[in-house]
Each structure stands twice: as structure tokens, then as C-alpha cells.
Amino acid sequence: MSLENSAAFLDGPRQSLRVGLASVRKPAAGEMLVKNHAIAINPIDGIIQDLGIFVQQWPTILGHDIAGEVVEVGEGVTEFKPGARVIAQALGMITGKPENGGFQTYTVVQAHAAALIPQTLSYEDAAVIPLAFSTAVGGLYQDGHLALQLPQNAHGNTDQTLLVWSGSSCVGSAVIQLATASGFDVIATASPRNFDYCKSLGATAVFDHADKDIVEKLATRVRSCKMVGAFDAFGSKESTHKIAEILSRTGGGFIATVEEPPAHLPKNVTCKQMLAALVPGTDVGTALWRDFLPAALASGQFKPAPRANVVGQGLESIQMGIDKLKKGVSASKIVVKL
Ligand SMILES: NC(=O)c1ccc[n+]([C@@H]2O[C@H](COP(=O)([O-])OP(=O)(O)OC[C@H]3O[C@@H](n4cnc5c(N)ncnc54)[C@H](OP(=O)(O)O)[C@@H]3O)[C@@H](O)[C@H]2O)c1
Numbered sequence: 307m308s309l310e311n312s313a314a315f316l317d318g319p320r321q322s323l324r325v326g327l328a329s330v331r332k333p334a335a336g337e338m339l340v341k342n343h344a345i346a347i348n349p350i351d352g353i354i355q356d357l358g359i360f361v362q363q364w365p366t367i368l369g370h371d372i373a374g375e376v377v378e379v380g381e382g383v384t385e386f387k388p389g390a391r392v393i394a395q396a397l398g399m400i401t402g403k404p405e406n407g408g409f410q411t412y413t414v415v416q417a418h419a420a421a422l423i424p425q426t427l428s429y430e431d432a433a434v435i436p437l438a439f440s441t442a443v444g445g446l447y448q449d450g451h452l453a454l455q456l457p458q459n460a461h462g463n464t465d466q467t468l469l470v471w472s473g474s475s476c477v478g479s480a481v482i483q484l485a486t487a488s489g490f491d492v493i494a495t496a497s498p499r500n501f502d503y504c505k506s507l508g509a510t511a512v513f514d515h516a517d518k519d520i521v522e523k524l525a526t527r528v529r530s531c532k533m534v535g536a537f538d539a540f541g542s543k544e545s546t547h548k549i550a551e552i553l554s555r556t557g558g559g560f561i562a563t564v565e566e567p568p569a570h571l572p573k574n575v576t577c578k579q580m581l582a583a584l585v586p587g588t589d590v591g592t593a594l595w596r597d598f599l600p601a602a603l604a605s606g607q608f609k610p611a612p613r614a615n616v617v618g619q620g621l622e623s624i625q626m627g628i629d630k631l632k633k634g635v636s637a638s639k640i641v642v643k644l
Contacts, residue, residue, distance in 0.1 A: 313410035314621040315365040319358030323625045333380035343429035346371035347627045347640045362402025369408025370437040373429040383417045394420035395436035419586035421599040431610045434639040442480035444580030445562030447590040457487035467491040469536035474500035474637040478539035479611040482507040525555045541565030550575040614641040
């Protein structure tokens, strides 16, 4: 293949990304080669860069969220054709192979971790979706997690409520939309400036997670609800403890969380971390990535959220994007155009 590929390489822990030429290979069975037009940056990218964790070989290529154009498909891939506009969750962290990382011009992706996007959706806006979507899917639908009914099986609204902590985060934004599509009432937390944003995604009530009386206020609010559980999209020990206290006071329940749960929780509360990288290719992963997402994006049932903050163009801008994300964002996702 005569394509010229460049990547933003990470040579070792605490090194700055280095842009250089990278190899590119033909997609194998079940894979496809995507030319990236936009990538998004996630907290885990900066964490891996700082700590060197999860890396199977150096140099590595980070990056989970890509949006671009299919160049070539491998054997058995029928739902995508060359030229198709797609998003994909790059799975380099799991495969350990540089060609599966997102921070490069051409990425080899698994077809089951990709979805078609409508012509009306820009690559920059679409790039915010993949990792947060899989994280939401893992916590909401997998057995052993909340195991909610899928959106495609929802017939009207259930009478049950889900508490979503950090509804304005990327993961929280996907959780609110999916839980609502599945027919659940959603009560979220966010900073007051993001209350309307969370409501625009489907939350029926939003509380300030920085309020010192948040546990009391939410416990009072959810006492009259039939709770299906909670999703901690922030995942600090403090947030999980607060959610556990709220659930515990109102009969107990399950918390799906993005990080390792605290060691000690009330007896009537259980909590489990989901891993987004393990979602594509599972039954629920396929049900959501293949059977729900493309149609939901086309119909507007699922929106790319939060808003893309395009901080630069070219692989050289990715390091700046990672540094910017470490300073914190609010209801936005850092995106680099390629
Ligand atoms: N397990 C997995 O597979 C997996 C996958 C993806 C992400 N994650 C983890 O999930 C977490 C969220 O990722 P993300 O990309 O969604 O994050 P993000 O969008 O970068 O998070 C930003 C949001 O965090 C909120 N926030 C800030 N301080 C908060 C606090 N004290 N309590 C509650 N919310 C607070 C802000 O809300 P306001 O501005 O409204 O206050 C802001 O909108 C990260 O820890 C990430 O590493 C895990």
C-alpha cells in the first residue's frame, strides 16, 4: 500500500508527543482502514502519557476517538464501503498495536467499533462520541452492570429513574441520552451553568454536584422515585460515596462507575466499574454501535455532545490539546482537526 502515514508517537512516560512517519497496513478480516479527519482527546490519554500504564510496546500511539473516511475494508466487512464517513473507537490500548491508535493519519479499526455518520454531521462534532458512547453502553446495558433495556426495546417511558452524576461530562452526556432513549427518567448532577444543557439531553431535573447539601437534597428528591440505580460518570471516591449514601438512604441499589469503586460502601449498595475498551464486539456493543447509533444519529435521537472545542489542526496540535484537557473542561470535548 502506498499511503504515507504520520503519527503522534509517545516514546515513553512523561515524554512529549513526537510527530513522525508511521507504517500503515492493509486491514485484516473484520477490520477497516480509516483516514482520520478529526480526533478527540480523553482524560485517559494524559494519564497514560504521565504514568506509562497500559502500554504494551514503545513507542505507542494514543487516542481513542476518531472520525474520518473509510479507505479500505477487510474480509467480511459488509456494512462499510470505501468513502463512507464514520466514527470509530480506536482500540490500540487493548490490542497494544500502534496501527490501532487514534493519533495518526490512518488507523486500523475494528468494524464492530465503528458507525456511519450522516452527511450533515461534521467530523469535528462527531469525534466527541466514540469512547464516551462505549463507556455509557458498558455501564447501562451490560450484564453485571445496570443491564437496562435497550433503546430499541423501549416502548414508551418506564416508571423508573436513573441518577446520573456529572451529567455534563462526555460520558454523562452519552448516559443521559441513552438512558432517556431506553425510557428512563433521568435526574442528573452538574454545575448550575450546565443545568439547561443536561435538560436539553433529556434530564428532567438537575442538581449542583458542588452543593454542600447535595446528598440531603437528592435523597429527598429520589425518595419518591422508583430508582433503577445510578451512573457515576465522574468516578472519584467522593462522588461514589455521595451517590452510595443517597441510594442507601432510599433502599439501596447499584452504581455503575467509570473508575475503581471505593473499598467500603453501605451494605445495600453495590458498585462496579465498566471498561469501555471491552464493549465493542459484545452483544450489547453490537446492539448499540451497529443497530442503534447510525440510525439514531441520522434521526437526531442521539446527538454528538458535549460541544466540540476544536483547539488546533494537525497532529502537532494534539499535545497542546492533552495539556489543555488536564486543566479541566466543562460540557465540552477537546478536538483536533487533521
Ligand atoms: N472506565 C472507562 O472505560 C472510562 C472510559 C472513558 C472515561 N472514563 C473516565 O470517566 C471520567 C469522565 O470522563 P469524561 O471524558 O466524560 O470527562 P470530562 O468530559 O473531561 O469531564 C468534564 C466534566 O467533569 C465535571 N466535573 C468537574 N468536577 C466535578 C466534580 N467534582 N463532580 C462531578 N463532576 C465534575 C464537569 O462538570 P461541570 O462543569 O458541570 O461541573 C465537566 O463537565 C474520567 O475519569 C475518565 O477517565 C473511564
